[in-house]
Amino acid sequence: MSLDDVYRQVVMDHYQNPRHHGHLAHPTLSVGLHNPSCGDELHLDVLVDEDGVVRDAAFEGQGCSISMAAASMFVDRVRGKKIAEARRIAETFKDLLRRREADRSVLGDLEALEGVSQFPARVKCATLIMNAFEQAIDRIQAEGGDPK
Amino acid sequence: MSLDDVYRQVVMDHYQNPRHHGHLAHPTLSVGLHNPSCGDELHLDVLVDEDGVVRDAAFEGQGCSISMAAASMFVDRVRGKKIAEARRIAETFKDLLRRREADRSVLGDLEALEGVSQFPARVKCATLIMNAFEQAIDRIQAEGGDPK
Amino acid sequence: MNLAALRSEFPLLGRTENGKRLCYVDSAATAQKPQVVLDAVRRYYVEDNANVYRGVYALAARATQDYEDARADVAALVNAEPEEIIFTRGTTESLNLLARSYGELVLGPGTNVVTSPAEHHSNLLPWQQVALGRGAELRFVELGEDGQVTPEAVAAVVDQGTRVIAVAHVSNVLGTVTDVARIAEIAHAAGAVLVVDGAQSVPHMPIDVKALGVDFLAFSGHKMCGPTGIGALYGRKELLGRMPPVYFGGEMIEEVTLTGATFKEAPYRFEGGTPNVAGAVGMGAAARFLMSIGLEEIHRRDVELANMAADGLRRIEGVRVYGPTGHRESGVVTFNIDGVHAHDVATALDADGVCVRAGHHCCQPLMRRLGATSTARASFYLYNDADDVQQLLAAVAAAKEFFRRVAG
Amino acid sequence: MNLAALRSEFPLLGRTENGKRLCYVDSAATAQKPQVVLDAVRRYYVEDNANVYRGVYALAARATQDYEDARADVAALVNAEPEEIIFTRGTTESLNLLARSYGELVLGPGTNVVTSPAEHHSNLLPWQQVALGRGAELRFVELGEDGQVTPEAVAAVVDQGTRVIAVAHVSNVLGTVTDVARIAEIAHAAGAVLVVDGAQSVPHMPIDVKALGVDFLAFSGHKMCGPTGIGALYGRKELLGRMPPVYFGGEMIEEVTLTGATFKEAPYRFEGGTPNVAGAVGMGAAARFLMSIGLEEIHRRDVELANMAADGLRRIEGVRVYGPTGHRESGVVTFNIDGVHAHDVATALDADGVCVRAGHHCCQPLMRRLGATSTARASFYLYNDADDVQQLLAAVAAAKEFFRRVAG
Ligand SMILES: Cc1ncc(COP(=O)(O)O)c(C=O)c1O
Ligand SMILES: Cc1ncc(COP(=O)(O)O)c(C=O)c1O
Secondary structure (H helix, E strand, C coil), rough: HHHHHHHHHHHCCCCCCCCCCCCCCCCCEEEEEECCCCEEEEEEEEECCCCEEEEEEEEEEEHHHHHHHHHHHHHHHHHHEHHHHHHHHHHHHHHHHCCCCCHHHHHHHHHHHHHHHHHHHHHHHHHHHHHHHHHHHHHHHHHHHCCC | HHHHHHHHHHHHHHHCCCEEEECCCCCCCCEEEEEECCCCCEEEEEECCCCEEEEEEEEEEECCHHHHHHHHHHHHHCCCCEHHHHHHHHHHHHHHHHCCCHHHCCCCHHHHHHHHHHHHHHHHHHHHHHHHHHHHHHHHHCCCCCCC | CCHHHHCCCCCHHHHHHHHHEEEECCCCCCCCCHHHHHHHHHHHHHHHCCCCCEECCCHHHHHHHHHHHHHHHHHCCCCCCCHHHHCCCCCHHHHHHHHHHHHHCCCCCCCCCCCCCCCCHHHHHHHHHHHHHCCCCEEEEECCCCCCCCCHHHHHCCCEEEEEEEEEEEEECHHHHHHHHHHHHHHHHCCCCCECCCCCCCCCCCCHHHHHHCCCEEEEEECCCCCCCCCEEEEEEHHHHCCCCCCCCHHHHHCCCCCCECCCCCCCCCCCCCHHHHHHHHHHHHHHHHHHHHHHHHHHHHHHHHHHHHHHHHCCCCCHHHCCCCCCCCCCEEEEEEECHHHHHHHHHHHHCCCCCECCCCCHHHHHCCEEEEEEEEEEECCCCCHHHHHHHHHHHHHHHHHHHHHH | CHHHHHCCCCCHCCCCCCCEEEECCCCCCCCCCCHHHHHHHHHHHHHCCCCCCEEHHHHHHHHHHHHHHHHHHHHHHHCHHHHHHHECCCHHHHHHHHHHHHHHCCCCCEEEEEEECCCCHHHHHHHHHHHHCCCCCCEEEECCCCCCCCHHHHHCCCHHHHHHHHEECCCCCCCCCCCCHHHHHHHHHCCCCCEEECCCCCCCCCHHHHHHCCEEEEEEHHHHCCCCCCCCEEHHHHHHHHHCCCCHHHHHEEEECCEEECCCCHHHHCCCCCHHHHHHHHHHHHHHHCCCCCHHHHHHHHHHHHHHHHHHHHCCCEEEEECCCCCCCCCCCEEECCCCCCHHHHHHHHCEEEEEEEEECCHHHHCCCCCCEEEEEEECCCCCCHHHHHHHHHHHHHHHHHHHHHHC
């Protein structure tokens, strides 16, 4: 178990220079999530078009380096992707952190967070953004009829 | 630990032929007590005069042989006694059952219940009548001013 | 595992009491604990003890994992999802929590709760008190011949105002088994939910909440070979999701301000304060232990011993046996010796090493119906054997003779 | 007992984590358990386990005696009478029980509850929710310089409408100690009662409820070297005697009919259902253990280590320490490393074998005041030594360097 495996340069870079930080002007949906065990907060805006493509996304929040870096990486990764593909990325990432078999090729920068699996208590920090995203998409699909 | 020590002949006799069973016409006070762990019930009437003497007492109830025999023995014993003396009898009996030093000479038939001390769960059966009596006397002394 | 080997897993059963072989036949009150449960609790304290949820360090992560694994084990015992299991102190707390929370949601004037006069106080008083508080009606099912709660009798009192039907799966006095699957159908047809007091069933027979269709199920760890101070409330996910918390503080919150608060989702919102982690670990170990033996097998043994005991008791002249007159379906056998108070019976049995309960068994209304203020109860479990039945029968016969003699 | 011998009484402390010596400095979250407590629990299960109150046989009488002896031991720890101790699951349940029961008795429109914005959620939410429910006002004391709750600040908001003052004896975030004796006088002068959250004080310092004049005191077994799932509420006898039960079923009743019930006297009327007997036995053993070492001595050691740690942390450039600027009076030290989230700090410390808590410590309103969403907290107890302080300080210094480096 090593700190260097978790706090890689790319992680700290996303933490200090988050991509897509802020709000969207016209999101399809916004969700706010708490990580109650630490008081961290995360706000996610998503814009999904009729073809079921994540046109845009942005996040804002307060939290540890892992949760903020994961948010930045994930939002960056799923923009422009089909919903199904975005969901697969989220699932794959969760599998990776739970040490299950996972197709790393879909993960992009997120793969750098693999070391978090050594710190089970931090897995929920890294996956908070995925939970927010899945909640948002579930609600969009439930409300608006399936946009694919 | 032996059953014969508890269920002596005099105990069974008081159980089967309870003395002073029933109600008083004009009690100074009546109390009803439950032994919630067994559902047993005990009703006690006492008549105390101005000199602080227990002029009369009677009990009624439903319960095991030990609680009913103890009630019969105790009521029989304290009739005609001063309150202070009656209280001493109750305390002495409780001490006996808790295996503390006790002046058996004041107890009369109650001494036959000594064997109950071998069955700690039954001590509360044997002392239910004393608790009822003490409650009654406390309330008489609190309400009516100390009748000694 | 053969029975002798199984018995040796329970350290307390090897004891003698008053120089007699200990014959523990009071498992309906509380069960004895196998070594695996004691070891699981100890292992938790010695290897993983930390506060759950709150800690970032590895020890705390292990403690949290242990606690959540226990939830999954308890869920598996009744075929629920882990997030449908709320850890409580026991059946009584489960039912109080439920009556307060769900009661608040659905009860009011014009509504009613249906229950039976055979319920344990823990499944009567919470409903009685919440009904009183909210101006709802408490309705009682007419008991059947043997004291059982039949679907027909339930159907006879249920109407459109019924919001909750609350019944015991197995009576702790009569040993009767209630057909909860059919009562669930009646409940659902009326738009009500079925609450099952599983204190005496979950430890003793296979239970599948999904197949039975029960909406809520309450049970205790200590009656299923687990530790004291832990129990569970199963609730169907959709229902738990709608219920308000009743108990505030600690890790059940999402956000707190000086004037208000939002709460986590179920089951966490119902588990305020530091939970009984070691207790949950022990209950999880007990669940695995019971499943490893097989609940079918446990039930089979309970029933066999209870029928043997009931038959034997009936053959002793002057002994009255309560409950089903025919075949018994559970391990509970309640009886009295004519003219001898149940407390005196229990004391006589105690002197022979036999532990039975005597009293009202927390069922005063039912006792009034039976016309008894007090009864003696023997109850069997997986560690009991034919020797226990024989020791019980011999002690009862001797007690009868003894009291006949001293009452001379 | 010297410290090395004392430490060896705690099996978990001998462990290594990630190949490092385990440095457990999170006792404010939960304490580790000494062998005597584990043994007492085991002995109970192996020798005396039976349901309490209910049984007539010797085993049940011993179980009941064990439970009542434990009540006496816990009472002795705070100089209360045994019948003034209600066993609960922990501080959170104690405060919920109290807020519901006593709140029902005294709160209504025109009345108020006084508390502080530094309270643990467990001493805030129960009052907040009961006040909301009963139309009473919840008033907040202005915190002093170091975040402490002063008698003067309490007096400033108390008025004739005040029925309850509820404050923590020791803050679990700031480590400040509240002068509860003087606040008790203020409460009584106003005709109110003082409720003290003793979760962080009872395990750590001598407490005499009579000398302090507190009316209610809530505390947890698991924070005082006892088992999880057990705690206590002390209540002054006259007050307990007037309070209605909040929790129904099992042995708390006197008489039950289908339409109503009467209840036993305190403390029994508050302990519905089978209690956590083994937990109580363990908490009693923990109380005896603490008294045998001496609460003065425990407090002295806590304070010495906390001051050492606070001084050392302050000397690390870029580390901010919260709470008292002068001498500390308890074992709690909360801090942050500039620019590094407390969670990241705790993970770095974990890699070095150091267990600290990070988060809001169930005190979100206080955290908002401190201007921090999250802090790290080290907390000391009788089994900690100077090596623990050194290991903590070295790990914090290393963490600071590490994050400075990777943040490049
Ligand atoms: C000051 C304070 N109050 C209350 C609590 C709650 O205690 P428990 O979680 O044992 O109910 C804690 C501990 O978390 C605490 O530190
Ligand atoms: C049918 C039934 N319901 C409820 C209870 C209460 O369980 P507990 O005391 O574990 O809360 C019991 C056991 O006493 C029981 O037999």
